[in-house]
Amino acid sequence: MRSIVYSQPGTSSVLSLADRPVPEPGDGEVRVRVVVSGVNPTDWKARQGGTYGDGLPFPEITPNQDGAGIVDAVGPGVEGLSVGDHVWLFMAAASRPTGTAQEYTVVPATRVAPLPEGVSFDVGASLGVPAMTAHRALTVHEDGPTRLSPGALTGRIVLVAGGAGAVGHAAIQLARWAGATVIATVSSDDKAALATAAGAHHTVNYREDDAADQIRAIAPDGVHIVVEVSIPANADLDAAVLANHGVVSMYADNGGDAASIPVRPNMGINARYQFLLLYTIGDAALAAAAEDVTAALRDGVLPVGEDAGLPLLRFPLEETAAAHDAVQGDAVGKVLIDVTAE
The missing domain is CATH 3.90.180.10 (Medium-chain alcohol dehydrogenases, catalytic domain)
Structure with a gap:
């Protein structure tokens, strides 16, 4: 072969x-x-x-x-x-x-x-790495859910950093399937179009000075889950828009291998920062992700191609x-x- x-x-x-x-x-x-x-x-x-x-x-x-x-x-x-x-x-x-x-x-x-x-x-x-990483990122909030299904994230607001990437694409689709309101941050109009095609309800250019204000206008009480691709670049923005008891799920080291996280803003809202790596999350979490992603496929979720973002x-x-x-x-x-x- x-x-x-x-x-x-x-x-x-x-x-x-x-x-x-x-x-x-x-x-x-x-x-x-x-x-x-x-x-x-x-x-x-x-x-x-x-x-x-x-x-x-x-x-x-x-x-x-x-x-x-x-x-x-x-x-x-x-x-x-x-x-x-x-x-x-x-x-x-x-x-x-x-x-x-x-x-x-x-x-x-x-x-x-x-x-x-x-x-x-x-x-x-x-699927694989992107979809299962996205699943894990969406299921580590202290108040749950630990599994994804239609309605599991109803009432939650999810912020997906880098909404035009493969993990971001999967996170947008899975979060929307589970009932969340989804905001995606992007760096250009072209990437905003891709995130919207994937299913994001709102897009915000993170390079704009008022990005935090734009997100807060959509989510006055803050976002519950941040699916984060670059905590070194986005730590201040995340702290500015996170809801009380919100979680930042960090799955990549884009932007460097060290980050500075503001203490008082995060302390005041009881923020949780969850690092995640697919290879060490354990068999139970992997099995849950595989089952839920397959269920999403049966519902027609997670299409690919330019029309799907x-x-x-x-x-x-x-x-x-x-x-x-x-x-x-x-x-x-x-x-x-x-x-x-x-």
């Missing part, structure tokens, strides 16, 4: 196309023929050494955590999945040497979720290096790799 591999950390030039044996699933595992692989910042950061450092945990690694495809073989002890099922994958390469940038991948059955009838492989490959950028498998470079270069939209034919 065709597989993208690397055996040392570095720039995208360490990636190469190789021929590798088709793997066999073991106990509790399934083999999936990958149709579409999704690329996220975590993929190029891991490849470049941001996750593993100077060495690698395996002699050879195939990148990419997310993807969608068709179950091709089922190992002993697997229930609820059968050959021929359409599925989406998450964390395929977490603590494992082989991700989704190859024609067949073997993953634990716990990292495979059903792709409802009529939902495309493009949508499936766009998330343009698609496509690459063939042999151009995986270029796909990684596009994500590293902050391409607007979702980068997908076409691996095999449907």
Whole structure:
């Protein structure tokens, strides 16, 4: 089978196309023929050494955590999945040497979720890291909810920083599905259009001096949940618009690895700052996210494409290096790799 591999950390030039044996699933595992692989910042950061450092945990690694495809073989002890099922994958390469940038991948059955009838492989490959991160960010408020469903966030106001990004896109759609009023911050009119297409009720350009006043005009009592991509850049804005007992859910280190958070404004409103990393949130939280995201798919939520607020950028498998470079270069939209034919 065709597989993208690397055996040392570095720039995208360490990636190469190789021929590798088709793997066999073991106990509790399934083999999936990958149709579409999704690329996220975590993929190029891991490849470049941001996750593993100077060495690698395996002699050879195939990148990419997310993807969608068709179950091709089922190992002993697997229930609820059968050959021929359409599925989406998450964390395929977490603590494992082989991700989704190859024609067949073997993953634990716990990292495979059903792709409802009529939902495309493009949508499936766009879930994983973005949608599950968004789910976690929306479910850490001290007063709940801990699960998402229609009505779960009724009466809540959610502020999504970077509403035109992949996580922001998923957060907007999931929050609106759950009944929240959604405000997205953006940096341009074009990105405002994308956030609106995703379902944001309001958009605010965070570069404007009165951004906090604009948000407060929409939410006089403040926002309950902030889905935050850059706390170094947005700490003051978040503190200015957060409601009493509100939470800032921080899922990325965009803007730097250190932040200055104003003490008194946050103390006065009993603010909570929740860091989150998908790889360490635990099996229960991952399972809950996978179940709720799949339920949202059944309700027609989480579409992709420019009309849905998330343009698609496509690459063939042999151009995986270029796909990684596009994500590293902050391409607007979702980068997908076409691996095999449907």
